[in-house]
Amino acid sequence: MLPIWIATVAWGLGSILWAELVRDLYHAFAHVWQPLYRLHVWHHRVFRPNLTPASEEIYQQAHWRNDVPEALVMLGFGLLWWLGAYLFLPSYHWVAGIGCLYTLCFLGSAIARGSGIPGADRLTDLTHQPGPFATPPSRWFVNRPYHWRHHFDNQNAYFCGTFTFIDKLMGTALSLKGKTVAVTGASGTLGRSLLLHLHEAGAKVIALTSGNEAVALTLESETLEINTVTWQIGQENELAALFEKVDILILNHGMNVNGDRTPEAIANSYQVNAFSSWRLMELFFTTVRTNQDIARKEVWVNTSEAESNPAFSPLYELTKRTLGDLVTLRRLDAPCIVRKLILGPFKSNLNPIGVMSADWVAKQIVKQAKADNRNIIVTINPLTFITFPIKELLNSVYFKLFSRLGTKVSQPSETNQSLP
Ligand SMILES: [Zn+2]
Numbered sequence: 001m002l003p004i005w006i007a008t009v010a011w012g013l014g015s016i017l018w019a020e021l022v023r024d025l026y027h028a029f030a031h032v033w034q035p036l037y038r039l040h041v042w043h044h045r046v047f048r049p050n051l052t053p054a055s056e057e058i059y060q061q062a063h064w065r066n067d068v069p070e071a072l073v074m075l076g077f078g079l080l081w082w083l084g085a086y087l088f089l090p091s092y093h094w095v096a097g098i099g100c101l102y103t104l105c106f107l108g109s110a111i112a113r114g115s116g117i118p119g120a121d122r123l124t125d126l127t128h129q130p131g132p133f134a135t136p137p138s139r140w141f142v143n144r145p146y147h148w149r150h151h152f153d154n155q156n157a158y159f160c161g162t163f164t165f166i167d168k169l170m171g172t173a174l175s176l177k178g179k180t181v182a183v184t185g186a187s188g189t190l191g192r193s194l195l196l197h198l199h200e201a202g203a204k205v206i207a208l209t210s211g212n213e214a215v216a217l218t219l220e221s222e223t224l225e226i227n228t229v230t231w232q233i234g235q236e237n238e239l240a241a242l243f244e245k246v247d248i249l250i251l252n253h254g255m256n257v258n259g260d261r262t263p264e265a266i267a268n269s270y271q272v273n274a275f276s277s278w279r280l281m282e283l284f285f286t287t288v289r290t291n292q293d294i295a296r297k298e299v300w301v302n303t304s305e306a307e308s309n310p311a312f313s314p315l316y317e318l319t320k321r322t323l324g325d326l327v328t329l330r331r332l333d334a335p336c337i338v339r340k341l342i343l344g345p346f347k348s349n350l351n352p353i354g355v356m357s358a359d360w361v362a363k364q365i366v367k368q369a370k371a372d373n374r375n376i377i378v379t380i381n382p383l384t385f386i387t388f389p390i391k392e393l394l395n396s397v398y399f400k401l402f403s404r405l406g407t408k409v410s411q412p413s414e415t416n417q418s419l420p
């Protein structure tokens with residue numbers, strides 16, 4: 001038997017989670033069941049892309065047709081939860097009433113907004129406030145940029161109202177449909193597989209490659225020519241105009257000099273694996289300016305499992321660790337979502353003895369991105385699931401405590417200059 005206090009807390013907290021679960025499922029259901037959609041669509045008619053209401057009348061009507069019935073359904077299911085508590089925990093059943101109280105607050109505020117009570121919208125309608133977005137879509141709680149995407153990116157995704165959990169579970173926490181996605185290293189094995197799975201998820205894909213040949217994908221019975229753009233290491237700035245139109249940039253290029261440790265191998269490895277990716281990421285950040293950019297744009301960086309585990313290729317490991325650390329440092333203040341791809345050994349030209357297939361890895365990457373995983377781990381090595389999160393947490397705390405954004409660039413001091 002559970003100690004009584006644990007059961008009491010569980011029924012109490014559970015009643016709030018239950019209310020949110022009912023709300024999110026009601027919302028998702030409203031998008032598939034026409035009779036309900038006819039009521040819900042009023043909520044979608046209200047807002048302009050800058051989140052100001054189209055008219056006061058539609059704003060009020062939307063609350064009577066959508067928010068009030070939604071809160072009533074939540075209340076009905078909340079009473080069922082209470083009944084459950086009454087049967088299983090009779091002496092403390094009242095605690096399950098917290099969810100009903102919580103829902104009554106929403107019902108009250110929806111009625112207030114529907115009645116046009118001054119200030120009710122500003123005080124209670126938090127995810128629809130106009131004004132510049134201060135942060136990218138958040139990970140666990142629905143903020144304004146998160147919910148904005150439900151209105152103006154894809155109405156068949158981003159259903160959650162408070163916690164993002166249900167979207168994560170349903171794979172609707174990121175929609176790739178219609179997004180322009182550019183992938184570096186596109187002529188490589190993983191690059192091609194990524195292009196294919198992103199294309200299948202409805203994205204408009206662009207191949208970025210240092211090769212001269214246009215990238216083509218073989219679909220079931222046809223060949224699909226991909227919009228291919230050639231770029232060179234060191235000339236990242238030439239992609240600035242292209243990046244304005246790109247929603248998601250996937251930095252996936254890399255090289256492996258294996259056992260080579262010549263000065264040239266060191267220089268090349270750092271340029272290709274670490275610094276060119278970092279420069280492209282910084283260049284992409286400069287294109288994030290409007291609310292729409294903050295809500296929609298993303299960078300995904302393939303830092304590889306070598307970021308936290310031995311790669312048996314010292315320079316590959318060193319340079320991928322550098323890249324991983326730079327991403328951890330910069331994403332503390334990144335203007336848009338930045339994801340890391342922590343990938344184990346897959347079969348490719350760089351690694352002919354890899355065990356996973358690039359196709360399977362690409363499929364998992366897209367699946368985890370749709371669940372809004374910010375650190376996408378795809379590997380057969382169970383250690384990575386322990387070592388990577390610990391390393392990432394410690395590094396980001398260290399970087400947060402000992403670095404700042406906006407400090408003056410320090411001049412090299414004599415001590416620095418005397419270093420070898
Ligand atoms: Zn909304």
Ligand SMILES: [Zn+2]
Nearest residue numbers: 027040150155
């Ligand atoms: Zn909706």
